[in-house]
Amino acid sequence: MERSQSLLNPQAPSAGQILRKETQIQYVKGVGPKLAELLEPLGITTCEDFCYFFPRKYDDRRALPKVSQLQLNQSQGVIVKIVSVNEKKVRKRLSIIEARVCDDSAVITAVWFNQPYMKRGLQIGSYFYIKGKIETSDYSLEKVIKVAETERLSNRPEDQRFSTVVPIYQLKSGLQQYQLRRMAKTIVFTVSKQLSDGLPQTVRLRHNLPTLTDSLQHLHFPQNNQQFEQAKQRIIFEELLIYQCRILQRGQQNKRRKGAVTLTTTGPLWQAYQRQLPYELTQGQQQAIAAVAQDVQSEVAMNRLVQGDVGCGKTEVALAALLFALDSHQVAAFMAPTQILAEQHYLKLKRLTQCFGIEVFLLKGQQNKKEKATTKAYLSQATCCLVVGTHALIQEDVHIPNLALVVIDEQHRFGVLQRLVLQSKGKIPHALYLTATPIPRSFMLTCFGDLDKSIITMLPSGRKPIQTYLAKEESLERVLRACKARCLKGEQVYIVYPLVEESETLALRSAVEGVEEIKAFFPEFPVDLLHGQMKPAQKAEVMQRFRAGESKILVSTTVIEVGVDVPQATMMVILHADRFGLSQLHQLRGRVGRGQKESSCYLVATPKNPDSKKRIKAMLDHHDGFKIAEIDLQIRGPGDMLGTKQAGLPEFLLADIVRDEQILLKARESAKELLHNDPKLEHPEHAQLKQKVQQQDQHLQENNLN
16 A cells, blocks of 8 residues: 555655655654645645744743743733633623633732633643733732733744744644744755755855755754854855846847848938927936937847936937938837826827938827728838837737837836837847836846846936925915916916825815816816826827816826926926825926926925834935935835835845845856856856756746846
């Protein structure tokens, strides 16, 4: 019978067999199918999986007190046996469980507030580790422990003797900490010796890092803080080294990949555009355009990110690239994240190129069917044209076989897969990405480590800093009077609401409700409303009226957050500003101050929670988008700021690319050195690193990540 089971389950260990890394978790002694089923949602199916299932925190139990030694007004942990359990119903939805518990020194009352389910688990005679604040009972002078942490222990005597730092694992319903700790002792010390170490020995020794075996054992069962920190840093370093090797290798592959169309950078369109510019390009713009020009004159496809703060003139760099393609009689595509922005770019580009006979098309989601079909048909065989569009450009039925250049505006608003889909429309098109979201260095090295980068730090000459003020909600009338003064000078105003319609759950003004109040306050000025739920034709008409100066006040939602450019708009009023994200506030403020006149931004809010106060303070204190991005990162953390899926990052076990930036920089330097000496990681010492890089590459591609 045992033999047939072994044949059916080749990974099932027979009696006396040593566990292997590939052994299925259910065949570990003391686990079985039921417990294995509970472990599966945690990503644990093999012994190797368990080795990398790190504790979420640790509890130092090297010197636990006895019950008789518990001190008043301190939070302490103690191991006790349940003597008796009693539940009290204080009032509706409030219950108290009191249990008399003891060890060999004394008895004490343990109290659980509003946890009626605990009564079922507190079986008399069973052992628990409880932790909480020691106080004096309200009804007697006895000590009680108000329990904050409860952990059931097995009734085996050896499990009651703690003299170490105890791992606390993530649990799912039905699992107990003692079960996972027992598994860890069975698995980690055996299987950790079998796992492949992705860190080459020369790199490990240079950075004075422990072996993988020691690191895994010390992360599950650290004996002291130094041991734990060294183990943690070693795992983080390996994770970041693997990813940096992968992204640097991909950058090398991009450099070797030829087949792109070489573009001219001295053609008539570009020359004419430069002549009609009413201002001089900044040094940053000139440098970025020069870098793009150098890239597109090569058969190696350009892969460049242009990063710059709101209003720095990234669009001029994009226009240069597009005109290079059109001067070379090629097809170019410009993808924008919103219909308003796509329409704005379309109108500008059509105006610039109309005297040269260049075909310019607009492709968006909500569009006349006949017009859309005509555009798609033309693109499928076009040899020279420009198409501006939204996500509609990446639909399956859009074919652009002669696509030579792709420009993606506000690229962080598109997923990694979406960007790649547009590029795949052509053979090997040049690609230019634009972003007004300042990206911290750690993100730049990970999310965009395979791209060439141009950073524009200066604003066009003549631009004046935007004065930013905080106004309490009861002072709104005073702010509106300031808006009226602007309008009387012939200037224009944005008033932004967080909602389209009134919400039953949020006590916020809505744009639909607010526009009527604004019209009543400004009877002498034309007021328009703009929001995302309007039909495209309506939105286009409203924006055209505002650009032309026919309407003086635009009441809007965040649909105007990105790219809208109206030089006569000098006042931005953001209502309920505490409900907006910091990046949104900075983008909205950037809609004004785009001409030569002084501009203002009023944040109308009464911030109450700490994060809201930090966001408002950052807006009042700083205008530099990079500094604001740093503060945003501190408030929100890396996961919320860009998002794993959008950024294309793997889900690291321990690494945090912001917190661990210094380790990231060391790992990147090591990766550069390794690949300089061994580009394909073919040296025997690099075999395990190469395997891990390939595994990560396969995983990320399967999940449509970067």
